[in-house]
Amino acid sequence: MxxxxxxxxxxxxxxxxxxxxxRSAVNGVIKFSVYMKTENMRKISKKDIEKYKIYLMxxxxxxxxxxxxNVTIAHxxxxxxxxxxxxxxxxxxxxxxxxxxxxxxxxxxxxxYIPDVKDIAELLAKPDVFTYQGIxxxxxxxxxxxxxxxxxxxxxxxxxxxxxxxKFIYPKRAKNGYECGIPILRSTYIIxxxxxxxxxxxxxxxxxxxxxxxxxxxxxxxxxxxxxxAIFSKYRGKRRIHPHLMRHACAVxxxxxGARIREIQILLGHKRLSSTQLYTRLTANxxxxxxxxxxxxxxxxxxxxxxxxx
Numbered sequence: 001m002x003x004x005x006x007x008x009x010x011x012x013x014x015x016x017x018x019x020x021x022x023r024s025a026v027n028g029v030i031k032f033s034v035y036m037k038t039e040n041m042r043k044i045s046k047k048d049i050e051k052y053k054i055y056l057m058x059x060x061x062x063x064x065x066x067x068x069x070n071v072t073i074a075h076x077x078x079x080x081x082x083x084x085x086x087x088x089x090x091x092x093x094x095x096x097x098x099x100x101x102x103x104x105x106x107x108x109x110x111x112x113y114i115p116d117v118k119d120i121a122e123l124l125a126k127p128d129v130f131t132y133q134g135i136x137x138x139x140x141x142x143x144x145x146x147x148x149x150x151x152x153x154x155x156x157x158x159x160x161x162x163x164x165x166x167k168f169i170y171p172k173r174a175k176n177g178y179e180c181g182i183p184i185l186r187s188t189y190i191i192x193x194x195x196x197x198x199x200x201x202x203x204x205x206x207x208x209x210x211x212x213x214x215x216x217x218x219x220x221x222x223x224x225x226x227x228x229x230a231i232f233s234k235y236r237g238k239r240r241i242h243p244h245l246m247r248h249a250c251a252v253x254x255x256x257x258g259a260r261i262r263e264i265q266i267l268l269g270h271k272r273l274s275s276t277q278l279y280t281r282l283t284a285n286x287x288x289x290x291x292x293x294x295x296x297x298x299x300x301x302x303x304x305x306x307x308x309x310x
């Protein structure tokens with residue numbers, strides 16, 4: 001099985017799949033193999049897959065003792081589907097047990113709170129740009145908001161992905177998203193230049209193993225999801241602003257200021273336009289609130305009904 005997993009990894013790498021997604025896919029296959037107590041994938045039937053799906057939905061618990069969200073279950077099942085399709089292509093199996101597999105349904109929703117422009121400005125002002133860590137933190141916040149990157153896309157950025165001459169970055173898109181160069185805004189360019197010239201070389205001094213990753217911890221190691229979350233926890237205050245909220249905020253603020261949905265799709269790296277169109281619901285609600293709040297007819301109606309109640 002180890003040999004096949006290595007071939008599977010090479011197959012996904014050749015397709016341009018994000019490294020984080022490759023790791024998750026391989027780990028998902030290994031966990032499934034442990035659950036089935038076999039490495040022989042020829043023995044796996046559709047009933048086995050359905051049994052595993054029910055196990056994930058009803059019995060599997062996270063480290064915190066919580067049930068898996070349907071989105072997470074769908075991801076785990078999609079990794080199995082990818083692997084069995086790969087085995088079928090390699091003629092290692094004759095029937096694909098994940099064929100016509102139905103994924104658990106979920107309703108996609110956005111968080112109740114999206115930072116507004118004032119919230120973002122306050123957050124950007126908090127890191128102390130007279131320290132190496134502060135320069136790094138300010139650069140991270142700027143990039144997440146202006147470029148708008150996913151957490152893993154930011155963490156996987158290397159020096160080679162940044163073109164300071166032409167002022168573009170080229171992130172490796174997660175979820176097989178649309179890849180393109182993203183312009184670096186002038187405000188971001190200034191702090192990014194400062195980070196590359198001053199802060200990063202200083203942080204790299206503490207590294208035991210040299211790395212080309214763009215962002216480093218105080219120990220000179222590449223950022224992890226935990227360290228990125230810890231950076232935000234220092235500055236967010238009462239508002240629970242986390243890294244992925246910056247991406248939401250960028251999309252919503254662009255829409256509110258007249259950007260076209262297709263342009264935002266490219267910036268976000270969405271493969272499907274339908275994913276980007278979900279942001280239009282937020283701006284539609286904004287328009288509704290604005291209309292109700294400021295239209296004289298609505299205001300007069302509210303005053304009249306309030307008087308009658310009295």
